[in-house]
Amino acid sequence: MAESEKEAALPPKEEFSDWYNELLWMAEIMDVRYPVKGLYVWYPFGFAIRRSTYNIIREILDNSGHQETLFPLLIPENEFMKEAEHIKGFENEVYWVTHGGKDSLDIPLALRPTSETAIYPMYKMWVRSHADFPIKLYQIVNTFRYETKHTRPLIRLREITSFKEAHTVHATWEDAEAQVKEAVELYTEIYRRLAVPVLRSRRPDWDKFPGADYTDAIDAMMPDGRTLQIGTVHHLGDNFAKTFDIKYEAPDGEQRYAHQTCYGISERSIAATISIHGDDKGLVLPPEIAPVQVVIIPIIFKKGAEEVLAACRDVQERLKKTGVKVEIDASDLRPGAKYYRWEMKGVPLRLEIGPRDLENNVAVSVRRDTGEKEQIPLPEIETGVLQKFEAIQNSLYEKAKVGLESRIFDCTELEEVKEKIQKGVATIPWCGKKECGLAMEDRIGAGILGIPLTPRGKGKEKCPVCGAETETRVYVARTY
Amino acid sequence: MAESEKEAALPPKEEFSDWYNELLWMAEIMDVRYPVKGLYVWYPFGFAIRRSTYNIIREILDNSGHQETLFPLLIPENEFMKEAEHIKGFENEVYWVTHGGKDSLDIPLALRPTSETAIYPMYKMWVRSHADFPIKLYQIVNTFRYETKHTRPLIRLREITSFKEAHTVHATWEDAEAQVKEAVELYTEIYRRLAVPVLRSRRPDWDKFPGADYTDAIDAMMPDGRTLQIGTVHHLGDNFAKTFDIKYEAPDGEQRYAHQTCYGISERSIAATISIHGDDKGLVLPPEIAPVQVVIIPIIFKKGAEEVLAACRDVQERLKKTGVKVEIDASDLRPGAKYYRWEMKGVPLRLEIGPRDLENNVAVSVRRDTGEKEQIPLPEIETGVLQKFEAIQNSLYEKAKVGLESRIFDCTELEEVKEKIQKGVATIPWCGKKECGLAMEDRIGAGILGIPLTPRGKGKEKCPVCGAETETRVYVARTY
Numbered sequence: 001m002a003e004s005e006k007e008a009a010l011p012p013k014e015e016f017s018d019w020y021n022e023l024l025w026m027a028e029i030m031d032v033r034y035p036v037k038g039l040y041v042w043y044p045f046g047f048a049i050r051r052s053t054y055n056i057i058r059e060i061l062d063n064s065g066h067q068e069t070l071f072p073l074l075i076p077e078n079e080f081m082k083e084a085e086h087i088k089g090f091e092n093e094v095y096w097v098t099h100g101g102k103d104s105l106d107i108p109l110a111l112r113p114t115s116e117t118a119i120y121p122m123y124k125m126w127v128r129s130h131a132d133f134p135i136k137l138y139q140i141v142n143t144f145r146y147e148t149k150h151t152r153p154l155i156r157l158r159e160i161t162s163f164k165e166a167h168t169v170h171a172t173w174e175d176a177e178a179q180v181k182e183a184v185e186l187y188t189e190i191y192r193r194l195a196v197p198v199l200r201s202r203r204p205d206w207d208k209f210p211g212a213d214y215t216d217a218i219d220a221m222m223p224d225g226r227t228l229q230i231g232t233v234h235h236l237g238d239n240f241a242k243t244f245d246i247k248y249e250a251p252d253g254e255q256r257y258a259h260q261t262c263y264g265i266s267e268r269s270i271a272a273t274i275s276i277h278g279d280d281k282g283l284v285l286p287p288e289i290a291p292v293q294v295v296i297i298p299i300i301f302k303k304g305a306e307e308v309l310a311a312c313r314d315v316q317e318r319l320k321k322t323g324v325k326v327e328i329d330a331s332d333l334r335p336g337a338k339y340y341r342w343e344m345k346g347v348p349l350r351l352e353i354g355p356r357d358l359e360n361n362v363a364v365s366v367r368r369d370t371g372e373k374e375q376i377p378l379p380e381i382e383t384g385v386l387q388k389f390e391a392i393q394n395s396l397y398e399k400a401k402v403g404l405e406s407r408i409f410d411c412t413e414l415e416e417v418k419e420k421i422q423k424g425v426a427t428i429p430w431c432g433k434k435e436c437g438l439a440m441e442d443r444i445g446a447g448i449l450g451i452p453l454t455p456r457g458k459g460k461e462k463c464p465v466c467g468a469e470t471e472t473r474v475y476v477a478r479t480y
Numbered sequence: 481m482a483e484s485e486k487e488a489a490l491p492p493k494e495e496f497s498d499w500y501n502e503l504l505w506m507a508e509i510m511d512v513r514y515p516v517k518g519l520y521v522w523y524p525f526g527f528a529i530r531r532s533t534y535n536i537i538r539e540i541l542d543n544s545g546h547q548e549t550l551f552p553l554l555i556p557e558n559e560f561m562k563e564a565e566h567i568k569g570f571e572n573e574v575y576w577v578t579h580g581g582k583d584s585l586d587i588p589l590a591l592r593p594t595s596e597t598a599i600y601p602m603y604k605m606w607v608r609s610h611a612d613f614p615i616k617l618y619q620i621v622n623t624f625r626y627e628t629k630h631t632r633p634l635i636r637l638r639e640i641t642s643f644k645e646a647h648t649v650h651a652t653w654e655d656a657e658a659q660v661k662e663a664v665e666l667y668t669e670i671y672r673r674l675a676v677p678v679l680r681s682r683r684p685d686w687d688k689f690p691g692a693d694y695t696d697a698i699d700a701m702m703p704d705g706r707t708l709q710i711g712t713v714h715h716l717g718d719n720f721a722k723t724f725d726i727k728y729e730a731p732d733g734e735q736r737y738a739h740q741t742c743y744g745i746s747e748r749s750i751a752a753t754i755s756i757h758g759d760d761k762g763l764v765l766p767p768e769i770a771p772v773q774v775v776i777i778p779i780i781f782k783k784g785a786e787e788v789l790a791a792c793r794d795v796q797e798r799l800k801k802t803g804v805k806v807e808i809d810a811s812d813l814r815p816g817a818k819y820y821r822w823e824m825k826g827v828p829l830r831l832e833i834g835p836r837d838l839e840n841n842v843a844v845s846v847r848r849d850t851g852e853k854e855q856i857p858l859p860e861i862e863t864g865v866l867q868k869f870e871a872i873q874n875s876l877y878e879k880a881k882v883g884l885e886s887r888i889f890d891c892t893e894l895e896e897v898k899e900k901i902q903k904g905v906a907t908i909p910w911c912g913k914k915e916c917g918l919a920m921e922d923r924i925g926a927g928i929l930g931i932p933l934t935p936r937g938k939g940k941e942k943c944p945v946c947g948a949e950t951e952t953r954v955y956v957a958r959t960y
Binding site: 036040073076093096099103137158 | 511515520521530531554580591638
């Protein structure tokens with residue numbers, strides 16, 4: 001589709017916001033020209049990344065005892081309005097369907113902003129006995145927020161097209177707490193597969209999910225030093241169980257309220273992956289989610305062209321049998337233009353095969369992430385390519401991890417925090433009192449991200465607001 | 481979830497409507513208790529069938545050059561209202577979003593009933609040159625119809641949760657016609673994988689898709705003799721191209737309007753599969769879409785229980801490695817209750833292993849579709865099971881095909897048609913004139929389904945209304 005329009009150069013990644021917008025367009029991830037603000041179109045290439053990313057999510061959830069399901073999009077107003085905190089959190093963001101055909105509906109229907117109020121009336125009927133627990137269901141759906149802020153593809157949307165939300169039910173508060181921990185680990189594992197290192201923290205109380213006891217969150221650090229929330233896990237206590245009357249029969253025969261958790265991941269997972277790994281030439285994709293994992297470029301001269309093409313096709317066939325997604329670019333473009341095109345698309349490995357390589361019985365492999373060139377003997381092309389994939393995956397993760405850790409700054413003064421959060425995340429002691437937290441946020445001009453789940457305390461220190469002793473440090477960050 | 485509530489017997493399949501509703505509940509396909517009419521909840525078991533069914537659809541589309549994509553759900557009123565015929569066809573069925581939070585929206589947003597008006601404004605920008613063709617995109621999405629008729633799970637819905645819609649663009653009318661033919665073949669292939677034989681016909685002009693030149697359709701015959709439309713393929717000519725200004729540069733340098741097709745399949749595919757194959761005991765699933773393909777029942781006596789369980793686990797492991805979805809039912813239920821439970825869920829093959837079987841080094845296989853018992857030597861259990869799957873798949877299809885063909889009745893009189901359509905589909909000569917068609921429908925009290933794509937004419941016959949000679953016969957049927 002109009003490839004020719006996209007030959008312009010990408011802005012340098014340093015200009016992150018421009019780079020991001022142009023990359024989504026030039027690499028054919030999203031088209032932003034849909035005629036409604038905050039709604040975007042997935043190009044087939046972008047959707048192929050989405051498909052493999054969500055296959056990873058499905059695999060990890062299925063293997064940990066979750067089951068996929070699907071609930072309706074439309075939530076009747078009376079159900080939606082049942083949980084007071086929840087309403088407060090969402091009422092300004094909900095789209096309402098008020099008409100069917102030319103009829104005005106008796107009960108307006110909300111487009112789900114999240115599905116607690118669609119799912120929990122069913123859980124009321126489904127939950128009977130302690131023997132039913134744990135119930136661990138998830139769905140991958142579109143959800144809606146009437147965003148009045150600046151929207152941005154994959155990051156801030158009016159239609160979140162790819163919301164994976166899990167909803168679990170347990171007997172006790174402690175069982176639900178254990179589920180929260182499992183979910184945080186599963187999300188970490190998902191992001192490890194995307195080569196994305198994460199920050200894990202407990203959100204301050206004033207920033208938790210409306211209706212939750214607490215919220216643990218996963219954030220990525222974007223190239224501009226701001227954090228992007230890419231996963232949240234909520235301990236719902238028995239708050240929703242009381243609202244929706246979800247009770248179970250305990251072993252002693254008593255009826256008790258259930259305890260619940262819910263946790264979500266959206267296409268922000270793809271925004272983070274793209275942003276963290278990409279470079280001035282375009283996408284850099286972890287092999288597992290690359291729609292094209294290997295591109296073979298035949299190096300053609302007049303003499304021996306047929307042999308070269310035959311060798312390329314042979315390599316393609318063999319790699320396909322190994323399950324590798326591989327293309328040959330036998331187009332008439334000059335090699336430089338071919339490189340440009342496939343580098344933009346983030347193809348992890350390029351194989352060049354020319355007459356001299358055939359004489360030596362090798363292919364020249366070029367890694368997208370490092371540019372590193374190496375010969376792979378043709379008889380070992382399958383294992384050679386798979387080893388490269390593993391090396392690329394590990395190296396992407398390690399590089400990103402170094403990048404993340406080098407931008408976490410332990411501070412003691414609020415002034416220092418103000419400076420450091422221009423480059424990344426700051427940590428600062430906090431006594432835990434809400435008024436001190438809010439005062440800090442006010443003075444810094446940025447929010448407390450949360451208390452790291454792996455403590456970053458350095459022994460006894462002082463809260464910079466009230467001076468009280470504390471062993472707790474919190475993350476402070478500019479956020480998306 | 482509350483298995484115990486579901487021990488009641490299924491109504492006999494002869495009472496199809498009751499059987500269908502009870503089966504969806506007892507086999508845990510859909511829960512109909514969601515508090516909005518026409519919206520239903522997928523149970524995890526039902527969703528697993530949905531997942532494998534749509535994997536087949538994806539595979540067949542991907543392998544024929546289609547690419548998956550995703551467009552927004554919300555369509556602005558001004559785009560939706562562009563195509564006059566299209567509006568007439570849908571205006572009474574569209575849900576409208578009129579509010580975001582507490583704000584009234586400037587432009588109301590339609591929930592897509594189908595996505596022509598969401599996709600074609602983008603096609604206007606994407607289509608440039610004849611070299612771009614064919615464009616063959618599809619998406620699997622939720623769509624919405626404000627149904628005022630009686631709703632029914634999987635069949636007549638207010639939220640169609642699983643609408644696969646393809647939208648293609650071509651240079652000429654003939655290219656689009658060829659695409660319609662390809663789509664009909666692909667749909668036939670999809671249904672062959674579901675062991676569902678189909679009727680293929682061209683809808684009469686008054687029953688085509690609003691805005692199309694013509695509509696070819698695929699119908700299944702349900703157990704009560706009514707047909708269920710389970711796939712439609714529309715030749716859009718250049719009608720939408722003119723409305724949405726979709727032009728391409730032809731090889732001669734001229735700007736010409738493109739020609740388009742679109743075609744869709746929904747979760748009715750699952751309704752048909754379940755209805756056609758199921759029996760008085762519950763689901764009967766083609767192996768490829770069964771969430772559990774094999775259930776192993778250990779036949780336990782006091783003596784040798786450990787050996788039997790070990791053998792069952794060994795068989796399970798080996799089958800898993802072959803890619804078979806296999807469960808062991810080692811619960812305390814009596815064998816009869818286990819059979820009941822897994823038969824209800826449509827598990828294609830049951831393997832029973834007891835001490836005597838171990839002595840003979842065999843498992844006893846029991847087919848869900850025929851009840852046929854046979855010994856499979858344990859050393860050959862993998863190939864034995866896969867052969868059974870193939871036999872089951874073929875036999876389901878053949879049985880359904882005989883069932884379909886035995887209920888197509890060639891008639892010459894309208895009175896005969898009236899009688900035969902109580903049992904199935906009738907064919908009757910038709911001269912092709914609209915007034916004769918409508919008169920026939922009126923006298924029969926049922927609709928013309930369409931002109932069979934494979935002609936069923938019997939030489940020169942007479943139109944029962946006007947007496948004109950014709951070689952065309954049409955299907956007449958009671959429809960869902």
